[in-house]
Amino acid sequence: MQVFHTPAAVSVSFDEPNLVGSAGLVPMMELAAESGLHQLAGRRLTVPTDKGANAGAKVAALVAGMCAGADSIDDMAVLRHGAMKRLFNACYAPSTLGSFLRSFTFGHVRQLDAVASGVLANLSGRAPVLGSPGTGQLVYVDVDDTIIEVHGYQKQGSGYGYSGVRGINALLATATTDTAAPVILGQRLRRGAVGSPRGAARMIADALATLKRLPPGPGARVLVRADSAFYGHATVATALKAGADVSVTVRMNPAVKAAIATIDDDAWAGIEYPEAIYDETTGTWTSKAEVAEVAFTAFTSRKKAERIPGRLVVRRIPELNPKDTNQPTLFDTHRFHAFFTTVDPEALDTVAADKAHRGHAVIEQVNADLKDSALAHLPSGHFGANSAWLVCAVMAYNLNRTAGILAAGAFAKARTGTNRARLVNIPARIASSARRIRIRLPEAWPWQQGFERLFTAVHPPPQPA
Template identity: 70%
Template sequence: MQVSHKPSALSVSFDEPNLVSAAGLLPVMTLARDAGLQELADQWLSVPTDKGANPGLKVVSLVAGMVAGADSIDDMALLRHGGMKRLFTACYAPSTLGSFLRAFTFGHVRQLDAVASRFLASLAARAPLLGSPATEDFVFVDLDDTIIEVHGYQKQGSGYGYSGVRGLNALLATVSTKDTAPVILAQRLRRGGTNSARGAKRLITDALSTLTRTHAGGQVLLRADSAFYGHASVSAALAGGAQVSVTVRMDPAVKRAIAGIPETAWKTIEYTDALFDETTNTWISKAEVAEVPFTAFSSRKPAEQITGRLIVRRIPELNRKASEGQPTLFDTHRHHAFFTTVDTNFLDTVTTDKTHRKHAIIEQVNADLKDSALAHMPSGVFAANSAWLVAAVMAYNLTRAAGLLAAGPFGKARTATIRRKLINIPARIATSARKIRLHLPEAWPWQRPWHNLFDHLYPPPQPA
């Protein structure tokens, strides 16, 4: 799929309403072209037979369809409707794209991973995906997996995982800063019944390598839940130059460390239903936090042990008291602990706890993907679905970059919002003096952000 015109051959008019084409796809795919998506796919992909011919154009077509809202192979037909062929060429049929995906093997999926990594770095050079973090700021890499539900028994690799839902397991690593929304650094599709931490070491290494290509700056902090609390994952993050903040399981060593925290060490924190007392300048809350020095993986060889801090948040066991119908002789608490290697000089106890809880931002990315291209796994072939996941990630990152260039409320908007307001735009295509003119809706509320995006990609000519 290619943009069928030169940048100087298109002008835009907002003076007439009417319908036909998803005109918003034009600047987004121009951004993909400028970032070299087609060239990267042609360079890295070696899918065999005639099914793998012109891999760059086919990958661009898949990404374009997902950006426009496709969540299945059949939905790729939207690239050929209305006036789309006036703006784009080489729009492949859905059957051709399906055959292309089914020709993938695991090795070809890894080649597509390399394309996605370099494509993200190229996008970061054209849009402020991570802003400009200062040396003392943190760049947050979040790691998590999610189950993509499937139906029927013909999906290769499907199974029942920890959620009790039949599906395939997608492992994702995202990156964000305090001022930017997350983009996806690395991805991997796995069998539905796989252990969450399986392959996490390699994914962390790939994610941190991709992050290095973006030249983000700042200090890198990897956040993850207890499923990834293991020596392989933590050591891979440290070897890649990142600090870690990982929820721990309540094993005997962790319980002993918590029992040794003195009562005077607990600090009240802002939590659910907390109130701020201006007189004492403190939070009135039942949640408290404390920390203690901790050596993770103490059962391993001394050279493999990792020292850091154990941050513990405790909350009263209110439900137990209510069920028993009478107060207890002493307070009982639920404890939530995580291990971090961040020095206390950078983040104190309370701030470290608050920072770790923001790991939940990756759940928004999971929901966003399932609201678009990952609503379905379109093929019965596992490798085809793996390639589909990588294309979905590239479409997500491309949409996020377009939203940043459009500015305004779209810098942190969900990709579904960007798609609805900036991409799926009704327009009428006209030709005058060998120029293509798009007539977009009159009094359109998001005219200025669309112009911002368009002007970034097609700067207006400067007067002589």
């Protein structure tokens, strides 16, 4: 592509008052209003009056800016260009929103957590955010944490965590099904040097309570998945108490190694894995990776009432660099990856349980998605402000995900950055006629049909007289 005119024949001027760069915010914020964002935030938040006046409108402004791609407080100026004030009220200045965020304490953040939970519940009534899982199908609740890198010593709570970089730790809980992309059930910002399992039991309890407010479908079962950092009695017992099953990676301690050593050689079955070959005659996979399982009781060091029976599912892969080729042993010739699960074998056999557990990696896509959006930075030096920023980022993520479902097609599972570029950040010109506003969008916009489906879903056409 090349500029058609010569450079001397082209000029620019920022003087058009009827243009907007993010016309997709109109259906997006209508959807937010339908989900009760303004009312829930205005009713629940008790931020001091001098900073928290019109709290619902300020939270909605933060979410709107994030939906348009803002990843810092200064970026909230995107809400104040062109004809935005003709489409929206309460287009606050970045300085006003920054002062509002800095007034948040831990208690206020917890109030905002409740707002995010209520908004997600209302969005689930607007669109099937979990698809339509039926009887016997699984809803996966994934728990994981991630380090958001920061620079300098001015950020409250920053420190060096497991990743070796200076940052602040964000703990997330997501829900997904085989037919729906993830939505975020809960979030918590923690100091950077915190251990991963700290507060995880409370997070799981809150996430499962939020999940009960969503209609996952009659007979659907819940499976909580996590990595080895969250393998502990508190997290597993909390999930079981709430009626969910668990699938948690275990550390290779002596008890686990002893259990693996009892597995017969004939018990291992090949699985679909990189470089695997499927034999159509026998209906099996010829693969370097194999799985087997053995009965296992977790937390045997605790009293009998607190021990949890289940299954230890093990995946083994040949060790390409054995420690001693002259005298190979079981744990030198294979690498073992084991996880503990309480799912009934009749519901998920060994191979299916392993495949379901490996799906836990979907939460890494959510982490990357957030860091490609509002969590590219934690914009304030105040820990409470950053905590509130995280909750607003989660609400923007869930709002974007719901809008994608209403737009249907490929938008339902697309990354939020993709939906933002195709559905939200659309340039438009505002025209008025007979006291009605008409948004004039670009001709031949490639994703016109998806935008029209979303717009019609939140702006139904007027009924004939």
